[in-house]
Amino acid sequence: MEPVGHMHPSTLSPTDHLWQVVWDRGRCTLCGRCTAVCPVRALELRVCRSRALNLSPGLVEKPSNTYGAYHAVHCSTEIERACVGCGMCGLVCPNDAIAPVRSAEIDRLRFHNNQGGEPRRRGGRRNDTTGILDRIKFVRISMLTDPALDAGRHEFEIRTLLGRVLPPEQAVAAATEQGWIPPVREIYPLIIGGMSFGALSPTMWEGLQMGVAYLNEELGMPVRICTGEGGCPPRLLRSRFLKYVILQIASGYFGWDEIIHALPHMKEDPCAVEIKYGQGAKPGDGGLLMWYKVNKLIAAIRGVPTGVSLPSPPTHQTKYSIEESVAKMIQSISMAWGFRVPVYPKISATTTSLAVLNNLARNPYAAGLAIDGEDGGTGAAYNVSMNHMGHPIASNVRDAYLNLVKIGKQNEIPIFAGGGAGKNGNLAANAAALIMLGASGVQTGKYIMQAAAGCVGTESDRCNICNIGLCPKGITSQDARLYRRIDPEQVAQRLVDVYLSFDSELKKILAPLGRSTSLPIGMADALGIDDYQAAQRLQIRHVV
Amino acid sequence: MCRLFAVTSEEPLSPMVAIKALDVMKEGHDGSGVGLFMTDLGGDLEPFKNSPILSGIFSQEGIKKLDRYMMEIGLLTKYKFSIRPTVEPPTGTPKRDVYLIRVYEYPYEWDGLSQAEIDFRLMKIRLDLRAMGAEDQSMMVFSFWPDVIMIKEVGDPMQIADYLGLDRINLQARIIMAQGRQNTNYAITLYACHPFFLQGVASMTNGENTAFGPIREYLSSRGFPGYSGYESDSEVFAHILHYTKTKLGLGLEAYKHIITPLTDQELVSHPDREFLRRLKHSCRFLTIDGPNCVIGCLPDKTVFMTQDSKKLRPGVVGGRPGMFAFSSEMCGLEEAIPDQQRSFEFQPMKYDVAFVDARRTEVQRWNQWDTCIRQH
Numbered sequence: 036m037e038p039v040g041h042m043h044p045s046t047l048s049p050t051d052h053l054w055q056v057v058w059d060r061g062r063c064t065l066c067g068r069c070t071a072v073c074p075v076r077a078l079e080l081r082v083c084r085s086r087a088l089n090l091s092p093g094l095v096e097k098p099s100n101t102y103g104a105y106h107a108v109h110c111s112t113e114i115e116r117a118c119v120g121c122g123m124c125g126l127v128c129p130n131d132a133i134a135p136v137r138s139a140e141i142d143r144l145r146f147h148n149n150q151g152g153e154p155r156r157r158g159g160r161r162n163d164t165t166g167i168l169d170r171i172k173f174v175r176i177s178m179l180t181d182p183a184l185d186a187g188r189h190e191f192e193i194r195t196l197l198g199r200v201l202p203p204e205q206a207v208a209a210a211t212e213q214g215w216i217p218p219v220r221e222i223y224p225l226i227i228g229g230m231s232f233g234a235l236s237p238t239m240w241e242g243l244q245m246g247v248a249y250l251n252e253e254l255g256m257p258v259r260i261c262t263g264e265g266g267c268p269p270r271l272l273r274s275r276f277l278k279y280v281i282l283q284i285a286s287g288y289f290g291w292d293e294i295i296h297a298l299p300h301m302k303e304d305p306c307a308v309e310i311k312y313g314q315g316a317k318p319g320d321g322g323l324l325m326w327y328k329v330n331k332l333i334a335a336i337r338g339v340p341t342g343v344s345l346p347s348p349p350t351h352q353t354k355y356s357i358e359e360s361v362a363k364m365i366q367s368i369s370m371a372w373g374f375r376v377p378v379y380p381k382i383s384a385t386t387t388s389l390a391v392l393n394n395l396a397r398n399p400y401a402a403g404l405a406i407d408g409e410d411g412g413t414g415a416a417y418n419v420s421m422n423h424m425g426h427p428i429a430s431n432v433r434d435a436y437l438n439l440v441k442i443g444k445q446n447e448i449p450i451f452a453g454g455g456a457g458k459n460g461n462l463a464a465n466a467a468a469l470i471m472l473g474a475s476g477v478q479t480g481k482y483i484m485q486a487a488a489g490c491v492g493t494e495s496d497r498c499n500i501c502n503i504g505l506c507p508k509g510i511t512s513q514d515a516r517l518y519r520r521i522d523p524e525q526v527a528q529r530l531v532d533v534y535l536s537f538d539s540e541l542k543k544i545l546a547p548l549g550r551s552t553s554l555p556i557g558m559a560d561a562l563g564i565d566d567y568q569a570a571q572r573l574q575i576r577h578v579v
Numbered sequence: 580m581c582r583l584f585a586v587t588s589e590e591p592l593s594p595m596v597a598i599k600a601l602d603v604m605k606e607g608h609d610g611s612g613v614g615l616f617m618t619d620l621g622g623d624l625e626p627f628k629n630s631p632i633l634s635g636i637f638s639q640e641g642i643k644k645l646d647r648y649m650m651e652i653g654l655l656t657k658y659k660f661s662i663r664p665t666v667e668p669p670t671g672t673p674k675r676d677v678y679l680i681r682v683y684e685y686p687y688e689w690d691g692l693s694q695a696e697i698d699f700r701l702m703k704i705r706l707d708l709r710a711m712g713a714e715d716q717s718m719m720v721f722s723f724w725p726d727v728i729m730i731k732e733v734g735d736p737m738q739i740a741d742y743l744g745l746d747r748i749n750l751q752a753r754i755i756m757a758q759g760r761q762n763t764n765y766a767i768t769l770y771a772c773h774p775f776f777l778q779g780v781a782s783m784t785n786g787e788n789t790a791f792g793p794i795r796e797y798l799s800s801r802g803f804p805g806y807s808g809y810e811s812d813s814e815v816f817a818h819i820l821h822y823t824k825t826k827l828g829l830g831l832e833a834y835k836h837i838i839t840p841l842t843d844q845e846l847v848s849h850p851d852r853e854f855l856r857r858l859k860h861s862c863r864f865l866t867i868d869g870p871n872c873v874i875g876c877l878p879d880k881t882v883f884m885t886q887d888s889k890k891l892r893p894g895v896v897g898g899r900p901g902m903f904a905f906s907s908e909m910c911g912l913e914e915a916i917p918d919q920q921r922s923f924e925f926q927p928m929k930y931d932v933a934f935v936d937a938r939r940t941e942v943q944r945w946n947q948w949d950t951c952i953r954q955h
Binding site for chain 2: 104132175177185189190192194200202204205206207209216219221255397403440441442443445446490548549550551552555556557559560561565
């Protein structure tokens with residue numbers, strides 16, 4: 036056997052990689068589309084040597100060799116050019132000659148993708164298909180004692196409230212005494228969670244905003260979208276569409292200079308302001324927009340130089356206690372809009388969520404609490420944060436809701452749950468389960484990216500390169516060559532499709548439960564699960 | 580489906596009027612139970628209007644426990660109207676020792692207490708007795724309130740009425756609410772049998788309220804001991820009404836807006852939209868999800884009927900000046916008031932509340948699209 040020559044400890048064979056590319060020489064026309072589209076330049080055309088052995092029957096002639104060469108599509112085994120499994124090669128191939136295949140065994144790439152001492156960073160998701168939400172069933176079906184409703188023809192009011200709701204006694208008193216009543220928004224219970232202008236491409240953002248505007252103005256669905264931390268394009272801030280937008284302020288305050296300056300010019304108040312203290316995908320870590328994506332436009336909106344990474348601090352540096360952090364920020368921001376806009380915090384799901392919630396319960400200006408579970412997605416995070424940090428959303432929301440029930444404030448502080456709804460495609464069922472566990476509404480991001488824009492990410496570590504601006508679909512890229520692949524009109528149309536189908540599916544869940552007049556928040560008596568421990572933990576029915 | 584019948588009359592009536600009405604509606608119920616609520620009493624109990632009356636079912640042991648408990652508080656028996664059946668009960672009906680109807684005299688120590696405090700104490704006594712009875716099943720207490728009698732039992736309403744001798748002349752009331760079925764949707768217990776009563780407010784409901792779970796949780800977390808029990812999803816209707824009246828100081832109109840609020844879209848064009856929007860937000864956890872027909876009685880002796888917003892349960896109001904009935908079936912109304920004037924007949928739809936006040940001159944109608952300024 037020939038020696039292999041010099042080998043580096045990180046020299047990997049194709050099968051050491053998570054993704055391998057299978058190429059069919061017979062079908063390939065060497066058009067080069069796959070090598071051109073590959074976002075990480077894993078694919079390259081290569082000249083290969085061929086050898087044919089010539090043997091004639093009966094050994095009349097001496098055996099000989101014919102040497103030749105052919106062109107092949109080769110997949111690199113270099114760490115930095117490893118195939119990410121996005122499948123764009125197969126998408127553009129006219130002859131179906133190429134496709135990535137996931138390794139059947141555990142890859143060895145994971146031991147080496149920390150070259151230069153930099154741990155792996157990526158975007159996407161936790162890459163774990165398991166979770167409790169898909170296992171929750173709706174077991175209280177209306178049978179004869181109360182007729183099930185007709186999901187297609189019955190009138191449903193699928194609405195929720197975002198804002199601090201006064202207890203009935205105080206609301207009645209405030210109405211008669213002309214007292215201050217906190218702002219409350221009547222919205223659709225599925226919110227597009229914070230994905231920043233910067234994390235998303237301009238075309239993706241435009242598409243989502245157009246879709247949201249259409250849902251509101253043409254279909255009468257009060258859908259709201261959160262900006263994430265990155266500000267808001269100036270024209271949107273000064274437009275009537277701002278009322279469909281939840282502005283997010285996070286520890287980097289990116290974009291808030293622009294927002295504050297736009298205040299006098301705003302035609303409408305925003306739907307709400309979300310103060311981000313944490314997110315599910317990388318709890319305890321700040322936001323991160325890597326330098327690849329900080330181009331001139333993004334830098335201008337965020338008020339930063341171009342080409343530098345933008346990590347937000349893990350916490351709001353100007354604040355040192357929960358009272359400072361929450362109460363004063365909520366009050367300051369409320370004041371900026373004359374107390375006409377609900378202001379609420381968003382935190383990572385954590386065992387300490389109840390401490391935050393109890394603090395909010397005592398704060399009459401707190402408009403709600405958004406809790407983001409470990410299955411939340413992100414544009415950029417350390418691999419270890421995504422995979423190992425965080426708390427599942429289901430039990431955290433349940434604990435929070437039951438805590439509110441204990442103090443009788445379940446209607447006063449709406450809880451919004453995010454992180455994992457629809458991660459395996461079951462958005463309506465997951466959202467309904469979270470609502471019945473006690474959430475007033477659900478935030479979703481990844482599902483929207485997948486369904487409205489065709490994000491190729493899955494829970495099997497596919498693609499996950501949102502962080503470096505090379506999104507092959509142009510969803511999370513700031514490179515015009517990539518984001519021109521998205522037509523904002525089509526994203527808008529798909530977003531409308533997603534909401535309409537979600538609405539129909541939600542009705543298909545609510546109708547057999549006999550619910551149509553109000554959203555079944557906390558209707559845990561309708562839920563069941565086949566796991567005894569989980570049933571005990573969530574205080575729902577154990578069904579086998 | 581539960582059959583419901585309520586009657587309000589100038590002249591005191593025997594509960595048999597309601598039982599007979601239930602009987603003609605029998606086609607639609609299984610005769611598995613009966614619940615009676617009587618107020619504005621006539622007959623032998625007329626002189627005791629201001630004294631609290633205890634209604635319930637007791638064993639001999641239960642009576643002893645009751646007496647000890649009441650003595651301790653200083654509540655003395657003023658008048659007894661108890662039923663001690665001497666014959667075998669109808670098939671399916673348990674044998675009980677005493678169907679207690681006992682009038683008490685307030686202790687001297689209660690003199691000078693505010694009405695709210697007296698009301699609270701009466702309720703607390705009922706709850707304490709219920710809890711004591713739950714230990715050994717020696718007593719079931721349905722009401723402890725002035726001018727109110729409640730009787731509940733498992734079995735066919737007409738057979739139970741015969742068995743208990745309810746046709747006796749001295750048991751009469753001007754307002755009678757009756758329901759003719761033991762519950763089916765939750766555990767079988769007399770505490771799940773309509774009508775339900777709390778501090779002067781009574782209601783009964785047919786259908787099933789699918790929002791029961793969160794409503795029960797919400798009421799239970801109000802910090803008011805009376806919001807408890809909930810063996811039936813229908814009990815919350817009485818408690819929401821109680822909450823509307825006593826905690827919010829609002830009337831029947833607000834009650835309707837709380838249990839079946841107008842949609843966000845509808846509210847836009849309502850004259851009281853600002854108030855109603857706030858009420859809807861604040862009482863979001865009290866929104867019912869029927870189908871339900873609710874018949875109830877307020878402390879001022881107004882009897883009403885309203886529907887949930889899906890309107891899948893029947894209900895009719897009718898009668899003549901001096902006597903009106905609220906019935907889940909037309910035939911019940913016709914049986915009770917054969918000389919009813921058709922012009923009064925009204926079937927409330929999803930926005931309506933129909934009610935007859937203590938003057939008993941007409942069926943008044945109120946619609947959710949009307950302004951809420953006039954309040955009960």
